[in-house]
Ligand code: IPD
């Protein structure tokens with residue numbers, strides 16, 4: 025395993041200790057609303073602090089881009105190593121006690137995501153990938169499911185907290201759900217990407233995501249043999265924030281259905 029990924033695992037396990045302890049006493053959590061329906065808790069902040077501290081202790085000159093604290097001072101266009109962190113992806117689930125959330129950490133080196141982890145602290149599922157070396161769930165190699173038809177697929181979709189997204193989401197849902205076995209909505213984009221990588225679902229789509237929602241999960245999917253792209257099939261999804269992820273055949277069937285919404 026890549027030594028930097030090992031450090032990220034150590035950081036994620038520290039954050040998981042904070043999150044799991046808090047999950048037993050949700051009434052004590054302090055919640056603030058960043059925007060309408062977009063929440064942050066003191067546990068997101070404490071988990072993020074534990075991750076950043078662990079990473080910077082090992083690699084003091086690395087840059088950080090994290091959901092709650094933003095960009096570190098040394099983040100710029102020249103930064104060689106950037107850690108992209110979401111301490112709890114699925115904060116709304118977490119604060120309701122709905123056990124579907126994860127820690128997401130990716131390492132971007134000279135603009136390329138090279139190492140990734142998504143850790144589900146509820147199920148103790150650790151998804152990891154290193155570019156060119158495959159994707160793993162705990163110690164087992166994972167692959168996307170190879171359905172040849174979208175008609176046999178189970179898909180997942182998400183929508184952000186902005187109420188203006190809802191009408192479009194419902195139109196997309198209608199177009200896609202009538203053509204597959206079903207469309208689920210898990211509330212944690214990073215975990216849904218990991219589920220695509222592990223072949224638990226056949227595909228995922230969502231618009232308007234942030235880079236920390238996507239960075240780690242997208243490497244898991246591509247290293248598991250899948251494709252990640254924008255709604256028009258193009259590959260600038262990390263910046264655009266609109267994502268389709270699936271095995272190659274299902275991805276090919278999803279793009280024409282969703283490209284009108286690009
Ligand atoms: C959210 C989750 C959710 C997605 C939202 C994200 P957060 O991230 O990934 O599934 O639909 O767009 O903002 O706020 O829980 O870290």
Ligand code: CA
Pocket residue numbers: 091110112113114236237
């Ligand atoms: Ca997130």
